[in-house]
Amino acid sequence: MQNLIDGRAIAGEIHAETAARVVHLRSRGIVPGLVFVRVGEDPASQVYVGMKEKKSRELGIHSETRVLPESTTQTELLALVATFNADPRWHGILVQAPLPRHIDQATVYAAVDPRKDVDGFHPINVGKLLLGDAGGFVPCTPGGVHELLVRSHVKLDGAEVVVLGRGNIVGKPMASILVQKGRHANCTVTVCHSGTRDIAAHCRRADIIVAAMGVPEFVRAPMVREGAVVIDVGVNRVPDASAKSGYRLVGDVAFGEVQPKAGLITPNPGGVGPMTIAMLLANTVRAAELAGQ
Numbered sequence: 001m002q003n004l005i006d007g008r009a010i011a012g013e014i015h016a017e018t019a020a021r022v023v024h025l026r027s028r029g030i031v032p033g034l035v036f037v038r039v040g041e042d043p044a045s046q047v048y049v050g051m052k053e054k055k056s057r058e059l060g061i062h063s064e065t066r067v068l069p070e071s072t073t074q075t076e077l078l079a080l081v082a083t084f085n086a087d088p089r090w091h092g093i094l095v096q097a098p099l100p101r102h103i104d105q106a107t108v109y110a111a112v113d114p115r116k117d118v119d120g121f122h123p124i125n126v127g128k129l130l131l132g133d134a135g136g137f138v139p140c141t142p143g144g145v146h147e148l149l150v151r152s153h154v155k156l157d158g159a160e161v162v163v164l165g166r167g168n169i170v171g172k173p174m175a176s177i178l179v180q181k182g183r184h185a186n187c188t189v190t191v192c193h194s195g196t197r198d199i200a201a202h203c204r205r206a207d208i209i210v211a212a213m214g215v216p217e218f219v220r221a222p223m224v225r226e227g228a229v230v231i232d233v234g235v236n237r238v239p240d241a242s243a244k245s246g247y248r249l250v251g252d253v254a255f256g257e258v259q260p261k262a263g264l265i266t267p268n269p270g271g272v273g274p275m276t277i278a279m280l281l282a283n284t285v286r287a288a289e290l291a292g293q
């Protein structure tokens with residue numbers, strides 16, 4: 001069935017555009033730089049940061065990863081962020097979440113220079129997104145979902161969108177992007193969460209469902225209107241005795257039963273995941289372009 005949104009292919013298009021911008025920057029003597037900070041040895045973070053750094057290098061972005069021990073204090077981490085803020089080699093700074101429990105994530109993200117905040121997590125960038133000020137940085141995952149929708153020619157103007165999940169990394173910024181007045185937005189957005197009375201009823205009305213609440217296979221076929229666009233942001237570990245690792249990854253959408261009903265749907269993996277990296281590197285290059293003006 002040809003209703004898949006190929007996130008790898010669309011991410012590939014964006015990487016090609018980003019690579020061309022890197023070439024242009026380098027011709028002006030500017031090498032875009034992106035520094036990663038990882039605290040502790042969270043296995044998923046090791047994989048994610050490794051993938052992001054590898055892709056950065058492939059595109060000609062100078063990148064390094066600083067790995068700090070789990071015992072790092074918040075003061076030490078803030079001091080490191082301050083050195084990166086002051087270092088003109090770094091146009092982007094990414095502190096990978098989750099951080100150890102003794103470190104306050106919001107304090108760390110607020111300490112990153114907003115001009116280097118390629119994650120889009122600084123309160124100034126969060127505010128700009130909500131205000132419709134295109135001068136800030138948009139968080140990579142919801143920004144990537146938006147690109148998937150736009151580049152797949154999904155009609156957004158006037159669309160009924162249901163966002164499942166109200167997290168700061170995906171749900172809230174996703175709603176902020178799609179509710180804006182203007183081209184490639186102008187949606188009627190409903191955000192559902194654990195306090196919502198009848199999530200299925202909201203979903204059944206939706207032209208577009210963005211599932212980002214972190215519940216394995218939450219979205220089932222009866223919740224989806226025939227022809228709806230379904231975007232699966234979920235990455236959930238579920239125990240699987242037959243897997244070597246003892247677990248397997250599943251999304252927030254029961255793909256097998258939802259795909260036949262959907263107008264378009266993201267596979268998982270191969271849908272939203274590759275877009276997050278593509279948007280991160282596009283944000284980094286934009287930070288370098290703005291710094292070089």
Ligand code: GUN
Binds near residue numbers: 094096097098119141
């Ligand atoms: N952990 C999971 N997703 C992200 C992300 O987009 N940025 C950062 N910094 N950490 C994450």
